[in-house]
Amino acid sequence: MAQAASRNRRLLSRIGEHSTGIIASVLFAAPIVWAMLSAFKPAAEARLPPLPPWPTSGFSLENYATLNSFGDGLWVSAQNSIYVSVMTVVLSVAVSVLAGYGFSRFRFPFKNLFFILILSTIMIPFQSILTPIFLVLTKLGLHNTLTGLVGVYVTLQLPFSIFMMRNAFDAVPREIEEAARMDGASNLTMLLKVMLPLVWPGVVTIALFAFLGAWNEFLAALVLMTDQSKFTLPVMMTALQSGRFGAIDWGAVQAGVTVMMVPCLILFLALQRFYIRGLMAGAVK
Amino acid sequence: MAIITAATTAPPSAHKRAGAARQQWIGLLYVAPAVALVVVFFLIPLGMTAWMSLHNWPLMGEHSFIGLGNYVAILRDTRFWNALRFTAYYTVIVTIAIFVVAFPLALFVERPRPLTNLYRTMFFMPAVVGFASASLLWSWLLNVDSGLFSPAAYDLGLIDRKFNLLATFQPAFWSIIAMVVWKVAGFTMIILMAGLQSIPQDLQEAAVIDGAGPFARFRAITLPLMRRTLALALILSVAGSILAFDQFYIILRGGPRNQTLTAVYWIFNQSFVSFKLGYGAALSMVLLVILVALSLVQLWLLRKPEGLD
Numbered sequence: 001m002a003q004a005a006s007r008n009r010r011l012l013s014r015i016g017e018h019s020t021g022i023i024a025s026v027l028f029a030a031p032i033v034w035a036m037l038s039a040f041k042p043a044a045e046a047r048l049p050p051l052p053p054w055p056t057s058g059f060s061l062e063n064y065a066t067l068n069s070f071g072d073g074l075w076v077s078a079q080n081s082i083y084v085s086v087m088t089v090v091l092s093v094a095v096s097v098l099a100g101y102g103f104s105r106f107r108f109p110f111k112n113l114f115f116i117l118i119l120s121t122i123m124i125p126f127q128s129i130l131t132p133i134f135l136v137l138t139k140l141g142l143h144n145t146l147t148g149l150v151g152v153y154v155t156l157q158l159p160f161s162i163f164m165m166r167n168a169f170d171a172v173p174r175e176i177e178e179a180a181r182m183d184g185a186s187n188l189t190m191l192l193k194v195m196l197p198l199v200w201p202g203v204v205t206i207a208l209f210a211f212l213g214a215w216n217e218f219l220a221a222l223v224l225m226t227d228q229s230k231f232t233l234p235v236m237m238t239a240l241q242s243g244r245f246g247a248i249d250w251g252a253v254q255a256g257v258t259v260m261m262v263p264c265l266i267l268f269l270a271l272q273r274f275y276i277r278g279l280m281a282g283a284v285k
Numbered sequence: 286m287a288i289i290t291a292a293t294t295a296p297p298s299a300h301k302r303a304g305a306a307r308q309q310w311i312g313l314l315y316v317a318p319a320v321a322l323v324v325v326f327f328l329i330p331l332g333m334t335a336w337m338s339l340h341n342w343p344l345m346g347e348h349s350f351i352g353l354g355n356y357v358a359i360l361r362d363t364r365f366w367n368a369l370r371f372t373a374y375y376t377v378i379v380t381i382a383i384f385v386v387a388f389p390l391a392l393f394v395e396r397p398r399p400l401t402n403l404y405r406t407m408f409f410m411p412a413v414v415g416f417a418s419a420s421l422l423w424s425w426l427l428n429v430d431s432g433l434f435s436p437a438a439y440d441l442g443l444i445d446r447k448f449n450l451l452a453t454f455q456p457a458f459w460s461i462i463a464m465v466v467w468k469v470a471g472f473t474m475i476i477l478m479a480g481l482q483s484i485p486q487d488l489q490e491a492a493v494i495d496g497a498g499p500f501a502r503f504r505a506i507t508l509p510l511m512r513r514t515l516a517l518a519l520i521l522s523v524a525g526s527i528l529a530f531d532q533f534y535i536i537l538r539g540g541p542r543n544q545t546l547t548a549v550y551w552i553f554n555q556s557f558v559s560f561k562l563g564y565g566a567a568l569s570m571v572l573l574v575i576l577v578a579l580s581l582v583q584l585w586l587l588r589k590p591e592g593l594d
Contacts, residue, residue, distance in 0.1 A: 025407035035422050049436030099319035106312020114320050121327050123580040125528050127549045128569035131556045132333035133326060155326035158319055187311060216415025218531045223557050234417035238535055241421055250431040253421060260418040268413040280479055
């Protein structure tokens with residue numbers, strides 16, 4: 001009897017737990033799902049309140065098509081965003097792997113000073129130095145260029161990614177390098193052929209953070225990109241949502257937001273392990 | 286650590302030591318690109334901010350040295366102080382709201398049980414979406430005619446005519462809080478979860494044997510052992526909120542009636558709308574001092590517990 005009662009109680013509490021979990025999950029997912037589904041409505045239906053969220057008068061890609069007709073079009077901004085994000089990933093990985101290796105394996109003048117300098121940039125918000133960054137880019141002839149924006153984004157990634165890579169290299173036993181050196185490998189070959197495969201998880205983590213950081217950044221892009229043909233997705237979508245291209249087309253906003261969210265969600269779902277690991281590494285520093 | 290190891294493994298012979306020293310110098314080449322970037326995009330702009338803050342610096346034309354003129358002007362800039370006060374108010378409220386949601390979630394997903402991984406993923410998803418995307422998405426959901434909340438409440442008969450959530454301060458402010466909690470709670474949850482998992486299980490068990498109830502255990506074991514984690518989550522939330530811009534710019538444009546202008550928003554307006562670059566720089570210096578002070582508090586809160594490493 002008593003056993004049955006306790007089994008019942010456990011079952012009840014399990015049902016309670018899972019209903020809480022499911023309800024909370026639905027609440028967190030709802031806004032994202034709502035926008036994605038509504039984006040497939042025909043334009044006339046997309047203007048109406050999204051009840052229900054899915055298209056009732058037929059599936060349509062009209063909203064994506066209209067999105068391409070605003071200003072320089074969705075495709076131009078999407079290309080800009082892809083270019084900026086991919087370049088930020090490539091450059092910040094290259095710079096951080098080199099620097100992480102340098103800080104982990106060599107002794108040189110000002111080593112600690114440089115390391116502290118790079119890490120301490122995390123204390124100073126880039127929002128407070130945007131004006132001079134704007135002027136520096138102008139001086140360098142990079143004003144209103146995607147390359148200039150990439151330079152800023154890479155620098156923003158450095159404290160986190162160099163810290164990550166330094167730790168990753170620190171965790172590799174020195175015997176491995178010594179063995180490779182016996183075989184006559186030079187420093188750079190050693191780094192690329194021997195060390196890089198061993199710190200690969202760290203590389204994936206910093207690449208993921210660099211991509212998300214660059215893809216989602218808004219304020220610097222808003223300030224530094226003054227020409228519509230250089231807008232990244234967040235800037236272009238905000239211009240559209242503010243009514244800069246005439247009456248606000250909410251269907252186009254839904255479609256644009258979907259385009260902005262999907263790459264982040266796919267990358268996160270595919271590389272979740274690396275993301276959480278990066279978060280933890282950041283958390284213990 | 287690394288230095289000591291390098292020193293002890295350095296080969297003894299003089300010839301080889303010279304080679305090793307040269308080898309060590311190569312380290313400078315490896316870190317050079319990173320240092321160059323930090324100098325160009327960080328150190329120089331930082332120095333320039335300080336320098337510009339002492340000038341009257343329009344976008345076009347000559348700039349002139351005015352000493353502390355900008356700082357004196359800040360003292361009288363009531364709109365900046367209003368923005369700062371609003372930012373502080375927002376930071377306090379949003380941080381409390383995030384913790385109120387994230388802590389129960391962390392307790393919920395901490396214990397392994399079927400589907401826990403799925404729940405974690407679901408709760409975390411909004412955190413990987415950018416603030417700009419989330420703001421654009423919610424600006425639609427909050428829209429009075431084409432959005433979700435107001436029409437849904439109307440259809441359900443909760444309100445007798447459509448209510449514009451963004452027209453007055455209170456509903457607009459709480460709408461932003463709801464959006465930020467939705468976006469950030471999963472992130473804070475993961476950090477708190479890591480802290481919970483680092484508490485040794487036998488401590489809890491020992492307390493159970495000693496007859497401590499769940500509340501007593503939470504107060505006497507969980508909270509003290511999570512001090513660094515809590516401090517970290519707190520600092521991340523506070524620092525992020527003080528710099529809030531995207532959601533107020535995209536959803537509210539600082540309105541209604543300029544009541545939701547944050548500090549960064551005001552600096553943005555002064556620097557890039559009014560093009561008072563010198564004044565914007567002086568405002569930036571004030572913000573910077575506040576955040577550096579906060580970082581120092583952070584280092585103190587995150588110090589290792591006494592007696593441990």
